Amino acid sequence: MPTSRKSALSQDDLVFAIRSLPPHPTHDDLLFIAMLLSGFYGLHRLGELSFPDDVELRDDQKTIKAASVVISPSGYQYFLPGHKADRFFEGNTFPLSAELWLTSAGTVPTRSFFMRRLRILFNKSIAGQSMRAGGATSLAENGVAPSIIQATGRWSSDAFQLYIRKNPVLIQALIFGRSLQSMPAYTHIS
Numbered sequence: 001m002p003t004s005r006k007s008a009l010s011q012d013d014l015v016f017a018i019r020s021l022p023p024h025p026t027h028d029d030l031l032f033i034a035m036l037l038s039g040f041y042g043l044h045r046l047g048e049l050s051f052p053d054d055v056e057l058r059d060d061q062k063t064i065k066a067a068s069v070v071i072s073p074s075g076y077q078y079f080l081p082g083h084k085a086d087r088f089f090e091g092n093t094f095p096l097s098a099e100l101w102l103t104s105a106g107t108v109p110t111r112s113f114f115m116r117r118l119r120i121l122f123n124k125s126i127a128g129q130s131m132r133a134g135g136a137t138s139l140a141e142n143g144v145a146p147s148i149i150q151a152t153g154r155w156s157s158d159a160f161q162l163y164i165r166k167n168p169v170l171i172q173a174l175i176f177g178r179s180l181q182s183m184p185a186y187t188h189i190s
Contacts, residue, residue: 009135
C-alpha cells in the first residue's frame, strides 16, 4: 500500500497564515506564527517546538531555551537541545534557562495548542509534519543540494527524500542539485 502522508505547507500557505492574523493579535496568535515559520524554515518536527499533550511524555531537556537565541540582521538562530537523531542530548548547555516558546499562560505550548490553531487555517490534509515537508520541498525547489537539506533537517539517512512533495521532475532536480530555474522550460512545475 502507498504511504499516506499529509500535504506539505507552501510559502503561500505561510503568507495566508500571517495575513489571517487579527488586527490586534494576541501573544498566543504571534507564538503560533513564530512556531509555524520556525518549523517550516528550520525543518522541525512539531515535537521539537512543543510538548506532547501527555504530561508523562514531557521532557524539559528537549525544549529550546530562550538563552540560546542569537539574533542578527539577517535572521535568528537557536540551539536545538535534543531531537530524534540525538539520543544523548549532547549539546544541552542551557538546562536552567527559560524556554523559548511560552504561551500567554507561561507554559510551553503543547501539540494540541499548535494543532487547534493550524485547524482554524487549514484543512485536515495539513498537520504538524507539513511544516517539515514544506520546508524540505521549498529548499529542493530552490536547488539546495540534497546534503544541505539532509543536514538542515537533521536526517541521518536519505529518508528526507520522502518529505519532498513534488513530482519526479523536482526529485530529479534535487538529486542532481539543480534549481528549477536552470532546467529547460518544458520541465518546469506549475
